Amino acid sequence: MKYLDEYRDAGLAQGLLEQIRSAQKHPWVLMEVCGGQTHSIVKFGIDDLLPSGIELVHGPGCPVCVTPLELIDKAHAIASRTDVIFCSFGDMLRVPGSECDLLTVKSRGADVRVVYSPLECLKIARKHPDKQVVFFAIGFETTAPANAMLVWRAKQEGLENVSVLVSHVLVPPAIEAILDSPWNRVQGFLGPGHVCAIMGFREYEEISARFKVPIVITGFEPVDLLEGVLMAVRQLEEGRAEVENQYVRAVMRDGNTAARRIVSSVFEVCERKWRGVGPIPQSGYRLRTEFEAFDAERRFDVGAIDTQEPAVCISGEVLRGIRKPHDCPAFAKECTPAHPLGATMVSSEGACAAYYLYGRHLKPGNRSTEGKAAQTG
């Protein structure tokens, strides 16, 4: 496929690896922010191909992972109602709440449907005027325009049987929280390409200047990721700290203005709790007052739900790049993708689940890196 296959080219990847080897003189710790990038890195074994002086740690960029447990429990309470058709992206179906996952709720008779686009909820709502159609609106900035359009159109059409359960989180406040931490080890970031396709990267310029940290807005294919690493390493070796854009074919400095306009009409910034991390100020979206009639939490009044995470789980530290999945005593033992104990195991884009899926059960020194280099497509 065009714009996909060429960015998985083994020859290009080898060339970039050579450049990285000659550019790198000192040890550096880089964080890829987005869960999609983490998945690519582990899938293609990119971290194993890099010189040993460059460590990649995995960031908090998986919205499925960081959706708080109590919100998942609320989703289950709403989905279980007989008057509700509950719609969700497929990623959320297997994420366990306190008692079970959405798939189990469905098997008990609830009408739970997977949608590819939030706009499908409009069709369902028109077809079933006697039912309440609720959409689980989760995601980062990348997904916000799609979810905002659902609410925008529902209001325009006067579809009163549509509502959204919102769990929207934002990337820049999470990066700031990581950099502010006294345990921070991250010296440079691979920024989230698709988040920036929407939002642009002016906010990242402020962060880069304030914390004197290089941020390279990066794509998702192996060649993109290696070029992102090369650009970040060059900045660090030359003592520069600025925002550079590796993903020029899809990202502009101001992002997508049409999308941002709808997002800021429908949503406003608020504090959000991140699973495994806790509350971060100004780190998410909620519906603006003009759209609060579409808020499922108000419409169904599910109340406050108390939840408890297992004490053994270190996902909070994994999400902030302080520890790796195999540092956890429960990893691949009592905690697996089928029975996750915490945030980073619940979705395939979480660092723990990616490590589990691609056989990273051992620390780097204890596993073979052979055979990974040729895996390019």
Next chain:
Amino acid sequence: MCLGIPGQVVSLESAGGLRMGKVRFGGVAREVCLEYVPEVALGDYVVVHAGFAISRVDEQEAARTYQLLEEMGQLTELDEPDTETGPGQVERPGEKAR
């Protein structure tokens, strides 16, 4: 979750008050909302996420980047010595350790 797939716009239409179109990914075509890429024309490539085109792929930038990367790869290959002891051999960091 933030997965975005590049595909080619193969039809433009209006549906439910929105600018929609069909986008082809390899052999599969899907209906996609094009409201956020008003500049897009038939034949353009877009990055699609959750049923929405979130960005038009800048073909010139893509071609330029690809060419740069390719040249970089070729230059590295030219650096590669033909024989162990050939004249003009370039010694690179880490080479002795290998």
